Amino acid sequence: MYFAGIKEENGMVRTIVRLVAVTCFLSSTWWACGTETPKSESTAEKTVDAGNTDKTVVDKKDTTEVAPEPQPEPAKPEPRPEPRPEPTKPEPVADGGHESIFEAKPEGDGPDLVFTGLTYWKDTKAIFEQKCNRCHLAKGGIGPFPLTSYKFVNTYKQSIKTSVANGTMPPWQADKSCGTYTNDISLTPVEKAKILQWVDQGAKEGDPNDYVAPPAPGKLGLDRVDLTLKMKKSYTIKKKPDDYRCFVLDWPHTTNKFVTGFQVNPGNAKIVHHVIAYIAKKSEVAQYTKKDPNGDGYTCYGTAGGPAGLRWLGVWAPGVPGAGYYKDTGIKVEPGSKIIVQLHYNVLPTANESDLTSVDFRLEDSVKKEAILFPYTNPQWLRGQNMKIAANDSNATHSFNLPLSFLGLVAPKVKGLTIYSAMLHMHQLGASGRLSLGGNQCLLNIPKWDFNWQLIFHLSQPVKLGMSDSVGITCSWNNSAANQPIVDGKKRTPADVYWGDGTFDEMCLGIVYMTCSDAAGQNIDCPDLSSLTD
Structure with a gap:
């Protein structure tokens, strides 16, 4: 069969894309099942009809604290390829939604502001409080230093100044002209x-009496945690530099529950590359x-393997805070x-590291719309060397457009989709990426990829699609000598790179959180894609 040519070690989405291959073979029109735009063609996909623990600070004058020694300014990142021209964003559909964690403040262009x-x-204190201090705290923050007082700032x-000027802080990559x-x-x-x-x-x-408190920012992470599942024991990394390990955790509930929020608490954040939770x-x-x-886990390059490999429950990558799913939606977990939980560890060959990670869930007994996390990519990229990123190529680009009509072959009752959230996944050579609708409408555009901050982006308004629509994905990489990752104090030598699970391989994966509807527009359960692994 088609997937026989895919090496097992390159199995991150081996089962994910099986459904695409199966439906394409059923229709005997593989090439109609998606197209890749070569780098020499237009950059847009071909169009398919689309519907420190420092002292706690005081409030005003901050006269008692001692600021830590200044750290050197962070080096400016290597230049990335220029972002590609963006197509028009899709027309959203009003449908309730996530609560915004910040007030919207439409304003003019920065260069004209004096x-x-x-x-x-x-x-500036209010700005730091609202946009920086959820991470840059005096105690317990993930930021390397606090920004909670004038002395620290x-x-x-x-x-x-350097981080704000070059856009690396706060860590937000999504292009606002897209959505x-x-x-x-x-x-x-x-x-x-x-x-x-x-x-x-x-x-x-200035004068403390001039301070006006800003609206409180939303909580970073879940608003509540109803269940925490933890690895049964600490795991010592066995394979280096990349160790993919799956741990089987007990689900305690005896009735149907819906996961409406998900977050990961990495036990050893410096070695945890990504986490995916699946349902068996x-x-x-x-x-x-x-x-x-015995709770020691098992090797699981790619997905969890078997039918659970297509039944995603939550995903985490560096920089992703916990968050609730869209209002009145959730992913069902049945009793029994x-x-x-798959963890990808990346460890230096000489390091002796261990980890004890846990995952948190927000739960509901029922929801109005049952949702799934749907990962997609070009299945041909997984075959041999079809997604080549040539050594010294500073702007290697691959694109793929997937008609949603394939889903009708798998689940004939499904006539529409609603997308609520989206994210991209690449590795360290990633330069930019885009998810599109219909080949020329923008869903998510990340003009400057940052491996350390792989966020899931919750749409202000969901987007509805029909079976005549399509979803596209475009990824660009910078494989120049200047952009190589540093290992043991030295930059790697540029080499040809292909799809693979290793940190020094690459990927181009889109993930959307969605619900399904029938011909009348009524919500129905999305198909269980794991049936395609049988």
């Missing part, structure tokens, strides 16, 4: 201009518990199921 007399208390002002997202943590043009000009004007502290149904449990009888 401010004078800027001070910390009057102008003044200490790191040049590093702040709007409820979890947008980026600076507005006014906020960015105020921070940069405040530093340039001497970073004055009761009838499938025996085959997985046999692989992991097991949760398979």
Whole structure:
């Protein structure tokens, strides 16, 4: 069969794309099942008809704390290829939704904004509180230093200026001209201009009486945790540099539950590359518990293997905070199921590392719309060397367009989809990526890919599609000498790179959170794609 040519070690989505291959063979029109745009053609897909634990700070003058030693300014990132021209964004469909974690503030362009007399208390403290201090806390934050007081901010002002100017902080990659997202943590043009000009004007502290508290930002992570599942024991990494390990975790509930939010608590964040949670149904449990009888996990390059490999429950990559799924939607977990948690560890050959990761869930007894996480890519990229990223190519590009008509062959009752959230996955050579609708409408555009911040983007309004529509994906990579990852203090030598599970291989994977509807537009269950692994 088609997938016989795919090596097992390149199996990240081996079962994911089986459904595409199966339906294409059923229709005997493989080439109608999707097209790849060569680099020499137009950059848009071919169009298909589309519907530190520092002291706790005080509130005002901050006179008692001692700022830590300044850290050197972060180096500016290597230049990336210029982003491609963006198509028109799709027309959204009003349908309830995520609550925005920040107030929308439409403003003018940053370069035209000029401010004078800027001070910390009057102008920038509120910005740091709303956009930075969920991570840059005095205690327990994931940021490398706190930004919770004037003394700290003044200490790191040049590093702040560099990061804000080049757009690396706050870590938000999505192009706003493509769409709007409820979890947008980026600076507005006014906020960015105020921070940069405040530093340039001497970073004055000002008068505490000028301070006006901003609206409280949304909580980082889930608003509540109803269930936490933890690895049964600490796992010591066995394979280096890449170890893919699946752990079988017990699901305790005796009635149907719907997962409406998901987050990961990496036990050893410096080695956890990504985490995917899968559902193994009761009838499938025996085959997985046999692989992991003692809680030590089992090797699982690619997915969890078997039918659970297409039944995604949640996904995490560096920088992804926990979040709730779209209002009134959720992914069903039946009683007697097991949760398979796959962890990809990346460890230096000389390192001795271990990990004890846990995952959190928000649960409901019922939802109005049952959803699935649907991962998609070009199945041909998994075959041999079809997704070549040549050594020293600073702008290698691959695109694929998938007509949704294939889904009708798998599930004839499904006549429509609604997409609520989307994300991209590449590795360290990634430069930019885009998800599109109908070949020329933008769903998600990331003009500057950052491997360390792979966020899932929640659409402000869901987008509805029909079976005549299509979903596209485009990825670009920078495989030049200047952009190579550093290993043991040295940059790797450029080499041809292809699809693979290893950190130094590459991927181009789109993931959407969606629900399904029938011909009357009524919500119906999406097909269980795991049936295609039988």
